[in-house]
Amino acid sequence: MGAVKQRYEVPSDDFTRAGEASGKVKALLKQLGFNPDVIRRVSIAMYEAEINMVIHANGGHAEVTVSPDKIELLLQDTGPGIADIEQAMQEGYSTAPDDVRALGFGAGMGLPNIKKYTDDMHIESQLGVGTKIYMTVCAKSSMNPS
């Protein structure tokens, strides 16, 4: 299998549709026969990043590159950017407003969850310009549910 590349738009104005792109990636990986644990890790990490995009950055797009040995994701937005990435990575830290909490998000677990479920992640962000989150999940690695 060669690398499969897909691009997904994440809409800006519809919270109810957040997660559609992650659902499509999950279906794609199932179709390609990846291990369920790997699929779940990719799905959760991408879903968290997708939700962040809708909450904080008015949407954006996702680029997914699927190779036999790894899945690489880039989620890019043109939102306000992250002022302090180290602080944003701490569990429980959130800048989400109360209306977002009422929707079930903003617990400050998004970025820590992404780190937990990926083999590699890094964030590039510039205030007023936007944010890029790069994530890689290796196809051979696994995380045993506790």
Place this chain on the structure above:
Amino acid sequence: MKMQEIIKVLEAEVLYGSDTSIEIEAACGSDMMSDALAFVKHNGMLLTGLVNPQAIRTAEMLDMLCICFVRGKKPTEAMLDLAQECGVMVISTAHRMFTACGLLYEAGLRGGND
């Protein structure tokens, strides 16, 4: 714990899905979806008071088998369509979150870490 027992213990109404023979191995109760997303268990179920499509999406991403809405909350038709698309069973109980979780715990279901 078999789904049929869970339905009985919670006096729940089944809103989508018919296979009550499925085995649930662990449960998670939360209204915050990222807290739920930190929870990966095989054959899990989610109890929540959050009624929006992201509750179904969260269950989908976690490969959970069932979602239970507490306090008698009912999902919209669009949410049930999404549950069908994702293959997630949907039930609703009149019990509040604390009581629903307590009843399941008392009946032997655990959170997966104990």
